[in-house]
Amino acid sequence: MAAGHGAEITMSDPSDGVRWLRVAGEIDIAGRSVLAAALRAAIAGTGVVEVVIDLSELRFIDAGGVRVLFDAARLARAGGVGLRVRGLTGIVETVLHLTGAAELLGVAPIPGAGSERTRLQPSRDARPGRP
Numbered sequence: 765m766a767a768g769h770g771a772e773i774t775m776s777d778p779s780d781g782v783r784w785l786r787v788a789g790e791i792d793i794a795g796r797s798v799l800a801a802a803l804r805a806a807i808a809g810t811g812v813v814e815v816v817i818d819l820s821e822l823r824f825i826d827a828g829g830v831r832v833l834f835d836a837a838r839l840a841r842a843g844g845v846g847l848r849v850r851g852l853t854g855i856v857e858t859v860l861h862l863t864g865a866a867e868l869l870g871v872a873p874i875p876g877a878g879s880e881r882t883r884l885q886p887s888r889d890a891r892p893g894r895p
Contacts, residue, residue, distance in 0.1 A: 770789045770791075770792065770794060770795055770824075771787065771788070771790060771791050771794070771795030771798055771799065772787075772788045773785060773786065773787050773788075773798060773799060773802045775802060775805070775806055778809060778810075778811050778812050781811055781812060781813035781814060782812075782813070782814045782815075782816060783806045783809055783812045783814070783815050783816070784815075784816050784817075784818060785802055785803065785806050785815060785816070785817045785818065786818045786820075786821065787799065787817060787818065787819050787821070787822050788821035788822060789821070789822065789823060789824075790822070790823055790824040790825075791822065791824065791825045791826065791828075791829035792824065792825075792826045792828070792829065793826070793828060795829070796826075796828045796829055796832050799829065799832050800832045800836070803815070803817075803832065803833075803835075803836040803839075804836075804839065807836065807839055807840050807843055808843070812845055813844075813845060813846060814845060814846035814847070815836075815840060815845060815846070815847050815848075816848050816849075816850060817847070817848070817849045817850070817869075818850050818851045819849060819850070819851045819852055819853075819856055820850070820851025820852075820853060821851075822851075822856050823854070823855070823856070824855060824856065825855075825856050825859055825860070827863075830859065830860065830863050833849070833860075833865055833869060834865060834868065837868055837869055847869065847870075848869065848870050849866070849869040849870070849871050850871075852866065852871060
């Protein structure tokens with residue numbers, strides 16, 4: 765188990781080539797390096813063909829934490845290791861969907877997100893200098 769300020773990460777032993785990482789708490793400036801190190805270790809593990817990241821107990825992730833997930837996806841892809849995220853809830857789910865990280869990591873879209881995203885985007889008439 766690895767812990768940073770506000771983050772707790774547990775890693776399972778690989779079972780049938782799948783390693784699980786459970787991330788709890790908050791991933792912010794204090795927890796990013798801990799998450800990055802855990803993901804690198806999980807991806808590089810002997811006999812690991814897939815890493816599943818369980819975020820069901822994660823309460824917060826900042827932009828730097830999202831970047832760590834992007835970097836892990838790139839590292840996994842380069843090493844031929846699958847990487848999936850499960851258990852998105854609350855603000856973590858929203859942040860990962862709005863940044864595009866959820867799609868990159870193979871997370872299903874939020875039901876009804878099409879209409880939500882449409883409302884979040886400014887209309888052409890809302891540009892500065894338009895009546």
